[in-house]
Each structure stands twice: as structure tokens, then as C-alpha cells.
Amino acid sequence: MGRKGIPGQRHIPQRTCAGCGAKRPKREMVRIVRLANGEVAVDTTGKRPGRGTYLCPVLSCWETALKRGRLDHALRGPLSSQDRDALRAYALAHLSPRPEAKEA
Numbered sequence: 001m002g003r004k005g006i007p008g009q010r011h012i013p014q015r016t017c018a019g020c021g022a023k024r025p026k027r028e029m030v031r032i033v034r035l036a037n038g039e040v041a042v043d044t045t046g047k048r049p050g051r052g053t054y055l056c057p058v059l060s061c062w063e064t065a066l067k068r069g070r071l072d073h074a075l076r077g078p079l080s081s082q083d084r085d086a087l088r089a090y091a092l093a094h095l096s097p098r099p100e101a102k103e104a
């Protein structure tokens with residue numbers, strides 16, 4: 001703690017969405033992580049250890065990634081049905097169906 005950031009460097013880290021393939025600033029994306037026990041979780045802090053991948057905060061990207069096996073590929077192994085259900089439930093609870101749609 002108490003460490004300073006890198007002075008003079010304004011690089012914004014970008015990540016590629018595992019669903020649509022678009023690049024966005026990392027902080028706009030949702031990180032999905034495969035934990036050491038093999039479970040897949042939504043990483044809301046962005047700091048959990050494990051192999052991670054990123055998705056846009058858009059429902060359709062999550063559906064694409066879940067349907068087409070892209071998440072399995074990105075996370076280096078098949079997702080269990082519980083993992084899929086958990087991700088789908090998260091997406092339905094937290095994400096907008098479309099990028100321009102905002103929840104009131």
C-alpha cells in the first residue's frame with residue numbers, strides 16, 4: 001500500500017470481449033475468472049487470482065460467449081452447468097439486454 005501510480009503514464013488497459021470480440025477499457029468490462037478449484041466466477045473486484053477473461057457488460061455478449069463455447073476456450077476448459085447457470089443468472093440480474101438500453 002502507499003505506492004504511487006506510474007507518473008506520466010496514461011495508458012488505459014484494454015481487454016477483448018470473449019463474446020463479441022470488441023475491445024474496451026478494462027474498467028468497463030466484467031471479468032470472469034476460473035478459480036484454483038476449477039469453479040468459474042464473476043470477478044467484480046478484478047483482482048481474484050486465476051485465469052481470467054472479459055465480457056462487455058451486455059447480456060448478448062454473455063449469451064454469445066456461453067452458447068458458442070467461447071468462454072470454455074478462453075478459460076481453458078469446459079464450464080460446468082452450474083457455472084453457466086451462475087453466469088447467466090448474474091447477467092440477467094445485472095446487465096442490460098443491449099448496449100444502449102439502460103435500466104432505470
Ligand SMILES: [Zn+2]
Pocket residue numbers: 017018019020021022055056058061
Ligand atoms: Zn462484447
